Amino acid sequence: MSVAAVVPAAGSGTRLGAGAPKAFVPLAGVPIVVRAVDGLLASGVVDEVLVAVPASLVNQAEELLAGRPVRVLVGGAERTATVRRALESLEARAAHGGERAVTPEGHADIVLVHDAARPLTPPALIASVVEAVRAGHPAVVPVLPLADTVKQVVGSHVESTVDRSRLRAVQTPQGFTVDTLRAAYAQSGVDAVATDDAGLVERVGGTVHTVPGDPAAFKVTTAWDLRIAELLLEGS
Numbered sequence: 626m627s628v629a630a631v632v633p634a635a636g637s638g639t640r641l642g643a644g645a646p647k648a649f650v651p652l653a654g655v656p657i658v659v660r661a662v663d664g665l666l667a668s669g670v671v672d673e674v675l676v677a678v679p680a681s682l683v684n685q686a687e688e689l690l691a692g693r694p695v696r697v698l699v700g701g702a703e704r705t706a707t708v709r710r711a712l713e714s715l716e717a718r719a720a721h722g723g724e725r726a727v728t729p730e731g732h733a734d735i736v737l738v739h740d741a742a743r744p745l746t747p748p749a750l751i752a753s754v755v756e757a758v759r760a761g762h763p764a765v766v767p768v769l770p771l772a773d774t775v776k777q778v779v780g781s782h783v784e785s786t787v788d789r790s791r792l793r794a795v796q797t798p799q800g801f802t803v804d805t806l807r808a809a810y811a812q813s814g815v816d817a818v819a820t821d822d823a824g825l826v827e828r829v830g831g832t833v834h835t836v837p838g839d840p841a842a843f844k845v846t847t848a849w850d851l852r853i854a855e856l857l858l859e860g861s
């Protein structure tokens with residue numbers, strides 16, 4: 626079963642405040658998206674990567690990622706639209722035989738969706754997600770338990786305290802059989818918006834399996850996260 630990875634990297638990254646789209650911000654000298662792609666390739670289980678970026682940054686992304694088995698495409702206004710475009714691109718290429726066939730038929734069987742914003746994701750975590758899909762789970766997410774107590778609030782008023790023992794923080798890569806993710810996107814409708822891809826599978830009644838996540842797969846969202854990532858690289 627061959628594996629394609631989709632890397633949504635088309636966000637604006639305003640919460641990071643680095644003056645550039647987050648995926649293009651250097652982390653210890655290497656752009657975040659390059660680190661994310663190299664992690665996927667280092668896992669040894671990914672055959673091809675599709676990276677979706679803002680339209681104005683396609684050329685820059687192609688230069689940064691030159692020499693790797695990567696295709697760059699234009700993302701959408703929301704993360705969900707970005708992934709939808711990437712899936713359509715995979716499908717279109719399968720239909721036309723593909724310029725770089727990842728199977729003799731020219732299409733991937735498994736698709737990973739991995740945020741560019743998780744540049745330190747361990748390759749072993751990526752491999753474990755693919756392994757779980759290969760083992761028969763059509764949708765797989767890496768998860769971590771929560772350390773903090775979580776409360777539901779309205780304005781500044783606490784409404785309730787959520788049972789922490791049943792909550793998990795969800796990371797990427799999320800892994801799917803291609804048919805499962807395509808069906809979830811098709812059935813959810815073009816205007817569907819979700820903060821992760823497994824959410825769409827759940828919405829259409831699919832079962833999502835969990836595997837243990839890794840703290841190093843944290844998402845770089847704020848300047849604080851970027852600093853933590855730099856310190857982790859310094860210490861490694």
Ligand code: C5P
Nearest residue numbers: 633634635636701702703704707741742
């Ligand atoms: O904004 P957030 O951190 O949740 O974004 C998660 C990932 O989705 C990031 O890698 C970001 O670049 C990507 N994204 C995208 N297209 C958008 C918005 C976000 O590819 N329109």
